[in-house]
Amino acid sequence: MAYTEEELKKELETKEYEYGFYTDIESDTFPVGLNEEIVIAISKKKEEPEWMTQWRLEAFRIWESMEEPTWANVHYEKPDFQKISYYSAPKSADPNKTLDDVDPDLLEMYRKLGISVDEQKKLQNVAVDIVVDSVSVATTFKKTLAEKGIIFMPISEAIKEHPELVKKYIGSVVPQKDNFYAALNSAVFTDGSFCYIPKGVRCPMELSTYFRINQAGTGQFERTLLIADEDSYVSYLEGCTAPSRDENQLHAAVVELIALDGAEIKYSTVQNWFPGNSEGKGGVFNFVTKRAICEKNAKVSWTQVETGSAVTWKYPSCILKGDNSIGEFYSIAVTNNYQQADTGTKMIHLGKNTKSTIISKGISAGKSQNSYRGLVQINSRADGARNFSQCDSLLMGNECGAHTFPYIEAKNKTAMIEHEATTSKIGEDQIFYCNQRGIDTEKAIALIVNGFSKEVLNKLPMEFAVEAQKLLEISLEGSVG
Amino acid sequence: MAFENNVDVEHPVHDVRMAAIKNFEEKGFPSKKEEAWKYTSLNSLQKIDFSIFPKEQNALEYKDVKPYFIHEIDTYKIVFVDGIYSSYLSETTHDGVDICLMSAALTKPMYKQVIDVYFNKIASKDESLTTLNTAFSREGAYIYIPKNKMPKKPIEILHFSTGNEASLLLQPRNLIVVEENAEVQIIERHQSLTSNDTLTNAVTEIFAAKSAIVDFYKIQNDAATASLIDNTYVDQKDKSVVNVHTFSFGGKLTRNNLNFYQNGEYIDSTMNGVTILGEKQHVDHYTLVHHMQPNCESHQDYKGIYGDSSTGVFNGKIIVDKIAQKTNAFQKNNNILISDKASINSKPQLEIFADDVKCSHGCTIGQLDEDALFYLQSRGIPKKEARALLMYAFANNVLSTVRIPELKARINKLIAEKLGVNLGFDL
Numbered sequence A: 001m002a003y004t005e006e007e008l009k010k011e012l013e014t015k016e017y018e019y020g021f022y023t024d025i026e027s028d029t030f031p032v033g034l035n036e037e038i039v040i041a042i043s044k045k046k047e048e049p050e051w052m053t054q055w056r057l058e059a060f061r062i063w064e065s066m067e068e069p070t071w072a073n074v075h076y077e078k079p080d081f082q083k084i085s086y087y088s089a090p091k092s093a094d095p096n097k098t099l100d101d102v103d104p105d106l107l108e109m110y111r112k113l114g115i116s117v118d119e120q121k122k123l124q125n126v127a128v129d130i131v132v133d134s135v136s137v138a139t140t141f142k143k144t145l146a147e148k149g150i151i152f153m154p155i156s157e158a159i160k161e162h163p164e165l166v167k168k169y170i171g172s173v174v175p176q177k178d179n180f181y182a183a184l185n186s187a188v189f190t191d192g193s194f195c196y197i198p199k200g201v202r203c204p205m206e207l208s209t210y211f212r213i214n215q216a217g218t219g220q221f222e223r224t225l226l227i228a229d230e231d232s233y234v235s236y237l238e239g240c241t242a243p244s245r246d247e248n249q250l251h252a253a254v255v256e257l258i259a260l261d262g263a264e265i266k267y268s269t270v271q272n273w274f275p276g277n278s279e280g281k282g283g284v285f286n287f288v289t290k291r292a293i294c295e296k297n298a299k300v301s302w303t304q305v306e307t308g309s310a311v312t313w314k315y316p317s318c319i320l321k322g323d324n325s326i327g328e329f330y331s332i333a334v335t336n337n338y339q340q341a342d343t344g345t346k347m348i349h350l351g352k353n354t355k356s357t358i359i360s361k362g363i364s365a366g367k368s369q370n371s372y373r374g375l376v377q378i379n380s381r382a383d384g385a386r387n388f389s390q391c392d393s394l395l396m397g398n399e400c401g402a403h404t405f406p407y408i409e410a411k412n413k414t415a416m417i418e419h420e421a422t423t424s425k426i427g428e429d430q431i432f433y434c435n436q437r438g439i440d441t442e443k444a445i446a447l448i449v450n451g452f453s454k455e456v457l458n459k460l461p462m463e464f465a466v467e468a469q470k471l472l473e474i475s476l477e478g479s480v481g
Numbered sequence B: 001m002a003f004e005n006n007v008d009v010e011h012p013v014h015d016v017r018m019a020a021i022k023n024f025e026e027k028g029f030p031s032k033k034e035e036a037w038k039y040t041s042l043n044s045l046q047k048i049d050f051s052i053f054p055k056e057q058n059a060l061e062y063k064d065v066k067p068y069f070i071h072e073i074d075t076y077k078i079v080f081v082d083g084i085y086s087s088y089l090s091e092t093t094h095d096g097v098d099i100c101l102m103s104a105a106l107t108k109p110m111y112k113q114v115i116d117v118y119f120n121k122i123a124s125k126d127e128s129l130t131t132l133n134t135a136f137s138r139e140g141a142y143i144y145i146p147k148n149k150m151p152k153k154p155i156e157i158l159h160f161s162t163g164n165e166a167s168l169l170l171q172p173r174n175l176i177v178v179e180e181n182a183e184v185q186i187i188e189r190h191q192s193l194t195s196n197d198t199l200t201n202a203v204t205e206i207f208a209a210k211s212a213i214v215d216f217y218k219i220q221n222d223a224a225t226a227s228l229i230d231n232t233y234v235d236q237k238d239k240s241v242v243n244v245h246t247f248s249f250g251g252k253l254t255r256n257n258l259n260f261y262q263n264g265e266y267i268d269s270t271m272n273g274v275t276i277l278g279e280k281q282h283v284d285h286y287t288l289v290h291h292m293q294p295n296c297e298s299h300q301d302y303k304g305i306y307g308d309s310s311t312g313v314f315n316g317k318i319i320v321d322k323i324a325q326k327t328n329a330f331q332k333n334n335n336i337l338i339s340d341k342a343s344i345n346s347k348p349q350l351e352i353f354a355d356d357v358k359c360s361h362g363c364t365i366g367q368l369d370e371d372a373l374f375y376l377q378s379r380g381i382p383k384k385e386a387r388a389l390l391m392y393a394f395a396n397n398v399l400s401t402v403r404i405p406e407l408k409a410r411i412n413k414l415i416a417e418k419l420g421v422n423l424g425f426d427l
Helices: A005-028 A036-045 A050-064 A104-113 A117-123 A132-148 A155-161 A163-169 A180-188 A207-213 A428-436 A441-457 A462-475 B014-027 B062-068 B102-107 B109-118 B128-136 B370-378 B383-399 B405-419
Strands: A151-154 A193-197 A223-228 A233-239 A254-259 A264-271 A285-294 A299-306 A311-314 A317-320 A326-335 A340-343 A346-349 A355-364 A369-378 A386-395 A401-410 A416-425 B076-081 B098-101 B141-145 B155-161 B167-170 B173-178 B183-192 B198-208 B213-220 B226-236 B241-248 B253-262 B268-277 B282-291 B297-306 B311-320 B328-337 B343-352 B358-366
Touching: A036 A050, A036 A180, A050 A163, A050 A180, A151 A155, A155 A163, A155 A193, A155 A223, A163 A193, A163 A223, A180 A254, A180 A285, A193 A233, A207 A233, A223 A233, A223 A264, A254 A264, A254 A299, A264 A285, A264 A462, A285 A299, A285 A326, A299 A311, A299 A340, A299 A441, A299 A462, A317 A326, A317 A355, A326 A340, A326 A369, A326 A441, A326 A462, A346 A355, A355 A369, A355 A401, A355 A441, A369 A386, A369 A416, A386 A401, A386 A441, A386 B343, A401 A416, A401 B358, A416 B343, A428 A441, A441 A462, B014 B128, B062 B155, B062 B183, B076 B098, B098 B102, B102 B109, B102 B141, B102 B173, B109 B141, B109 B173, B128 B198, B128 B226, B141 B155, B141 B183, B155 B167, B155 B198, B173 B183, B173 B213, B183 B198, B183 B226, B198 B213, B198 B241, B213 B226, B213 B253, B213 B405, B226 B241, B241 B253, B241 B282, B253 B268, B268 B282, B268 B311, B268 B383, B268 B405, B282 B297, B297 B311, B297 B343, B297 B383, B311 B328, B311 B358, B328 B343, B328 B383, B343 B358, B370 B383, B383 B405
Parallel strands: A193 A223, A223 A254, A233 A264, A254 A285, A264 A299, A285 A311, A285 A317, A299 A326, A311 A340, A317 A346, A326 A355, A340 A369, A346 A369, A355 A386, A369 A401, A386 A416, B076 B155, B141 B173, B155 B183, B167 B198, B173 B198, B183 B213, B198 B226, B213 B241, B226 B253, B241 B268, B253 B282, B268 B297, B282 B311, B297 B328, B311 B343, B328 B358
Antiparallel strands: A151 A193, A401 B343, A416 B358, B098 B141
C-alpha cells in the first residue's frame, strides 16, 4: 500500500492535535470542590489583577454564609457544590468526530431549525473546515465595531484591558451578596462577555450575529457586563435556538446591564439547554440573575424565549432609577415533559414618570410546571409611574400546571398599575376550525401557540424570531395526545 | 400567661384544644418572614399585654349599642360582651333552626352529633392563630339550619368589647352548618366601645351542604384601637352558593383569612370586599379558593380606597386541582390611592393544575379620573362630594350584590361617614 504524502500530512496533523488537546486538558482542570484556594487559582489562571481576586474572595465569603433559596416553585435535587469542578479548559474541537457521530435526533432538529451545516458542526464540537467566508465576515464585523469605539470581548480580557470600566461597573447592578447564585457566580465565574458602547453610538449590528460566529462561551458560570453610555443603542442576543447538550448540570449566570442617560439596550435571550429526557432524567439547572439599571431617559428591553433546561429560575429585572426611564419584559416560557420553570421579572420604579411593560406567555405541556413570578414596585418618590402587566398561560394536557405569583407594591398615589392574568387551554372549537380547513391538529396547535406568543416573538430580532417560532413548534411536538 | 388555670380539662373538646395549643406553642405568632404574612406585622400587637379571660361580665344598655345593630329590620341576635354571651341583648331561637351559643352546643348532648361531624373539621390545624383560637375560644355563635329550612329573619352576630379591664384578647368561635337546600343570611360585626386596645382572633367555620345558600356579611368598622384577625373557613358541597362580603372601614389592624374549599360540583363561591381606609389603618385580605371538583365557579371582587398613611394588602390565591376541569375562577382587585403616604401591596396568585379551565385575575392601582371629577364639578357638585360620588361608583359593583336592602343602606351610610360627606340619597 502506497503511503502518499497527503496521508502522512494528515496523520501528523491529527497527532499534533491529539497531543495538544490532551496536555491542555490535564493542566486546565481543577479538582472538584470549592474553597478560597480554588477561587484564587481561578483568578490566577485568568491572570487577573489583585482587586479582582479580592472581589472574588469577598463574594466567596458571602456565599459561604448564604443558604440556597427554596422559595421558588420548583423541586429538584440540590446540587452538591463541593462535587463540581469550577474550572476546566474550554472544549476544543474533536478532530475525529464527524457529523455522523452526532445523535440523529439532534441533526433532525437542526434541519428543522434550518441551521447551516457549518454551524451544526460548530455546535457539536465538530472541527470546522476553514470557511473563508465566515472568517472574513467576523473580521469585517470586528473592524466596524472598532471604528465606532465599541468594545466587545470576553470579560476575562476586559478585566485586563479595561480594568477601569470593569471595576466601576461589575457588581454595581447585581452585588455579590444579591443572592446565593449571584454570590457563587461572582466568586467563580470564568468567562462571559463584556460590551461597552460609547456615548452617542448606535451599534450598527445585532451583536448576536457576531456572537454566533465567534462561538458562544457556554461556560457554567457566565458573567456578562454590558454598558451603554449616554444616548447609545445596542441590541444584544445571547444563546441560540439550537439545542445545546452541555455536560454541566448547573448553570448560574449573572448578567448586568447599565443603561446610562438616554441609552437603550435591547437584550434578547433564546435559551434551549438540554431539558432532560421525556422521563425527566438529566437536564440543566439554570439559575440566572439578570438585572438592568436605567438612568435618566434610558430604556431596557428584555426579551426571552425559554424552552430548555430542566429547572429554570430566572428573573430579568429593571431598576428604573432615572426619571422617564422605561423597562420592558417580554417572555415566552415553554415547558414540556418534566420541565419546571419559575421565571418572571422585577420592575422597581424609583424615578419619576417611569414606565414598565410586562408581557409574559407561559405554555405548559406534558407533566411540566410553569410559574410566572413578578414584582412591580412603585416607590414613594416615583411620581407618575406606570405599569402594565399581562401574564397569560396556556395549558396543554391535564397533567401540567401553570402558576402566577405577581407581587404588586405601590407607595405612590399617582401610580397607575394594571395587571391581568389569564389561564386557558386551546379551545376545541379553534382546533376544529383549523381541522375543517384541512390543517391537521399538530399544525393547528402550532398555529395557535404562535398566535398566542406573537406579541413576544415580534420583539425578537428578525432572524431569531423565525427560528424561535420553529423552536416553539418543536418544543411542543408530541405534546398533543 | 397561665393558660391552664382557666382551662376545663373535663371539656368534651379538651383533646382538640390540647392538640391546638401544642401546635401554637410550636409555631408561635406568625412573623413577616412567612410568605403569608409578608406585608402584615403583628409586632405592635404582641407588645400589648392582653388579658385572655375576662373576669367580670359587663352590662350594656340596648340604647347605648343600638346604632351597631341593623335596627331597621327584625333580626335574630347573638350578642357577646367582652366575649361573654349577653342574653339580655340577644334573641336566639330553637324553633326549627338552632341559633344559639357555641358553649351550649359543645357541652349539651343534643348537639353532639353535629359537633362531632363539623367542629374543627375545616379550620386549619396548623395555622398558628387558628389553633390559638381552637385552644382558647370559649364562646361564639352556633347556627344550625336543617334541611329545606330558612330562618324567618337574618341573623346578627355582635361582639362588643367594653374594655373595663385593660387590654382584651377575644377569641370567638362560630360554627355555621347549613343543611341541604337550606338558606341563611348572617351579619357579623365586632365593635369596641373603649379606648383600650382590643384584639379579636375569630374563627368561623361554615358548612354549606348540597344546594344550600349562605350569605355572610362582615362589617369591620371598629374603633382605632381595635385589631381583628378573622379566620373564616368555608366548606361547600354540590350546587351550594356561598357569598362572603367584607366591608372594612375601621380598626387598627385587620387581617381577613378567608378560605373556601369546594368539595363538590357546580358550586358557586363569591368573595366581595370594599375597603376604605384612612389614618394609619392596615387591612390585609388573604383569600384562598381551592377548587377540588369540576364545574365550579368562584368570583372575587375587592375594591380598596386608601387615604392618609393607611396600608392595604390583597393576597388572593386560587388553586385548581387536576380533576377540577371546567372551573371558572375570576378574581379582581381594584385600588385607588388618594394619599402620598398610603400604600397598597397586591399579590394575586393562581396555581392551576387542570387544563380545561378559565381563570383570570386582574389588579389595578390608580387614581380618580380627573376628567370625571371636572365634569361633576362643572355641574356644580363640590369637589369633595364629587370625589365621594366617584368613589361610590367605584365600590358600587360590590354593594349591588348585598341582598338585604337595609344593610346596603347602612353600608352606604358608613361609606359616606368614612368619606366625610352627606350625599342625601342612597345608591
